[in-house]
Amino acid sequence: MASAIIGGMLENGYQAGNIWVSAPDDGHLQSIRKRFGVSVTTDNRYCAQQADIVVLAVKPQVMADVCHDIAPVVQNTRPLMVSIAAGLTAETLDTWLGGGMPLVRVMPNTPSLVGKGAAGLFANAQVKDAQKTSVQSMFESIGSALWVDDEDQLHGVTALSGSGPAYFFLMLEALEGAATEAGIAPETARALAIQTMAGAAEMAARSDDDPAQLKRNVMSPGGTTERAVNTFEDGGLRQLVKKAYGAAFDRSREMSKELADKQ
Numbered sequence: 001m002a003s004a005i006i007g008g009m010l011e012n013g014y015q016a017g018n019i020w021v022s023a024p025d026d027g028h029l030q031s032i033r034k035r036f037g038v039s040v041t042t043d044n045r046y047c048a049q050q051a052d053i054v055v056l057a058v059k060p061q062v063m064a065d066v067c068h069d070i071a072p073v074v075q076n077t078r079p080l081m082v083s084i085a086a087g088l089t090a091e092t093l094d095t096w097l098g099g100g101m102p103l104v105r106v107m108p109n110t111p112s113l114v115g116k117g118a119a120g121l122f123a124n125a126q127v128k129d130a131q132k133t134s135v136q137s138m139f140e141s142i143g144s145a146l147w148v149d150d151e152d153q154l155h156g157v158t159a160l161s162g163s164g165p166a167y168f169f170l171m172l173e174a175l176e177g178a179a180t181e182a183g184i185a186p187e188t189a190r191a192l193a194i195q196t197m198a199g200a201a202e203m204a205a206r207s208d209d210d211p212a213q214l215k216r217n218v219m220s221p222g223g224t225t226e227r228a229v230n231t232f233e234d235g236g237l238r239q240l241v242k243k244a245y246g247a248a249f250d251r252s253r254e255m256s257k258e259l260a261d262k263q
């Protein structure tokens with residue numbers, strides 16, 4: 001996710017010379033330096049010390065250690081902290097960082113890698129408007145960025161756009177599999193399925209009609225689509241989507257509680 005953010009920022013006029021990246025593996029860092037021209041270090045404290053904005057992009061399970069390590073530095077320099085970790089609340093992160101920090105939580109997604117990300121953002125009370133604008137333009141450089149007023153809504157964003165790419169990849173896998181079994185060459189099945197998904201998404205984004213109407217426009221009475229859509233409905237697709245969404249939502253809440261207990 002960090003590489004996606006850096007790539008998007010550089011393509012949109014941010015200067016590589018203003019970006020520092022820290023990670024434990026020097027080999028990995030050197031490939032990032034070559035790819036993006038950014039400055040690199042294995043020292044998280046040194047990295048944090050350089051910054052007006054510190055983006056925390058590690059896995060939730062290692063976040064406590066990273067925050068405790070940089071807390072003395074950021075308490076001194078007071079940069080804006082941005083976390084992209086799933087589940088970890090602003091309060092938990094702020095506690096780990098020593099308290100009183102301006103902090104934005106972002107839930108991005110992997111299509112950020114191709115500039116088509118969808119991110120939900122939440123700012124704590126310490127964040128100034130100018131800082132909100134800076135974070136918003138960072139994430140708009142890799143897709144769309146929408147604020148939520150209530151941090152709890154980030155669970156809903158995680159279950160929607162954070163995890164969402166996987167739901168659509170699953171649909172692609174299933175469609176491609178069905179078409180291949182019916183005799184279409186695998187590469188043709190994949191190409192047609194991908195283009196159909198991309199085309200449908202583009203139409204939904206551009207059209208004044210809602211998805212239900214766009215769906216009806218494809219369903220000729222007595223035709224093939226009507227038969228397939230009825231099969232989805234009869235098979236309980238809506239209930240299944242609701243259940244899967246709820247499972248991701250509940251897991252996000254559960255992770256918040258588990259991680260808040262970690263010191």
Ligand SMILES: NC(=O)C1=CN([C@@H]2O[C@H](COP(=O)(O)OP(=O)(O)OC[C@H]3O[C@@H](n4cnc5c(N)ncnc54)[C@H](O)[C@@H]3O)[C@@H](O)[C@H]2O)C=CC1
Nearest residue numbers: 001002022023024057058059060084085086108109110162
């Ligand atoms: N993968 C996804 O679809 C999404 C991930 N996220 C969040 O983004 C965060 C990162 O996830 P990914 O990019 O998928 O993981 P990743 O494993 O690809 O990246 C984690 C990075 O952290 C670095 N790292 C590990 N230990 C470190 C330490 N002690 N100090 C500094 N850097 C360290 C690693 O070098 C690695 O580059 C997670 O918190 C996750 O919840 C959020 C939205 C979507």
Ligand SMILES: O=C(O)[C@@H]1CCC=N1
Nearest residue numbers: 086109158162163164
């Ligand atoms: O699956 C996860 O926990 C992370 C958060 C959203 C996407 N990947």
